[in-house]
Amino acid sequence: MAIPLPQSSGTRREGPGVELTRRLLEYLLSGEVRPGQRIPSERQLAEALSAGRSTVREAIKSLSLLGLLEQRVGDGTYLSRSSSDLLPQVIEWGLLLGEKRLDDLLEARYYLEVQLTGWAAERRTEEQLEELRAIAEKMRSASDDFEAYVEADIAFHRQLAEMSGNTTLASVLSSVRSLLRAWASRVIRTAGETETSLAMHEPILQAVERGDAEAARAAMTAHMDRATRRLQASMPDEEDETDKSA
Incomplete structure (x- = not known):
């Protein structure tokens, strides 16, 4: 039985991965x-x-990172129960306007976080600190409460x-808040x-307190490196995916 997925309009000048992700999102x-x-x-x-399975796989990973899909090892992929809540953020982030793939999303957040943290150390006020x-x-008080920790x-x-x-740039970071939530929750x-x-996070705070921009960027870089590795490790591998009949 055919799966009732939207047909490509053929009018958008996008790469195959972007077009496929758009069509999959429309379907969901x-x-x-x-x-x-x-x-x-x-x-x-x-x-x-x-489409090729590798292209489909990348689209699923990107939508999983944004929180629209949940990949369960050995049990397939599910539409998130909170997908309707995430839709405005997904649109604002720009996935529908041409974001390419998971690696691009990770790279964008990586460099944005590092640069903003350096500026925060240089420009912060005492009230902000x-x-x-x-x-x-x-964050320290919520060590046993995952939801509260993620919020903090x-x-x-x-x-x-x-x-x-x-x-x-602060506005750009605000636009990817759905990505931040899915990222933090998945890793934790x-x-x-x-x-x-x-x-x-402690070295980041300490560097910002000292007003040391170089140390702040270095601490955030270390945090982003580790968080990226942990996020990628949490995504199901190709061989772990189990095909399920509709």
């Missing part, structure tokens, strides 16, 4: 799949969309962006603890 939000329901297998999607300290204390983690990065004084839940993440 069309009502054909209910929140919490398993979507067609990678093989079925590739056949229905006349006190707020950052208060957020860090919330996101607030920590958002505060650094505000402290940078660059409203344009996969790790099963918050101590490692907290230990990566």
Whole structure:
């Protein structure tokens, strides 16, 4: 039985990965799949969309990172129960306007975080610094509460962006808030603890407190390096994906 996926208009000047991700997103939000329901297998999607499985796999990974899909090793991929809440952020982030793939999303956040943190160390006010300290204390207090920790983690990065004084880039970071939430939640839940993440944030706070921009950027770089590796490790490998019949 054919899977009722949207047809390509053939008018957009985009790479195959971008076009496929757009069509898959349209399908997921069309009502054909209910929140919490398993979507067609990678093989079925590739056949229905006349696309390579590697391209389908990248599209699924990108949408999983944004929180729209949940990949379960050995059990297929499911539409997130909170997908409707995430739609405005996904659109704002620009996935529909041409974001290419998972690696691009990771790279964009990496460099944005590092630069804004350096500026935060140079430009922060004492009032802003006190707020950052208060957020860090919330992170310490939420060591056994993953949801509270993730909220505080996101607030920590958002505060650094505000402290940078660059409203344009801070706005860009705000636009990827859905990405930040999915990122932090996936990494923390996969790790099963918050101590490692907290230990990566402490040097950032200390460098910003000292007004040491170089040390702040170095600390954030170390944090982004580790977080990126942990996120990539949390994504199911190709051989772990199990095709399920519709």
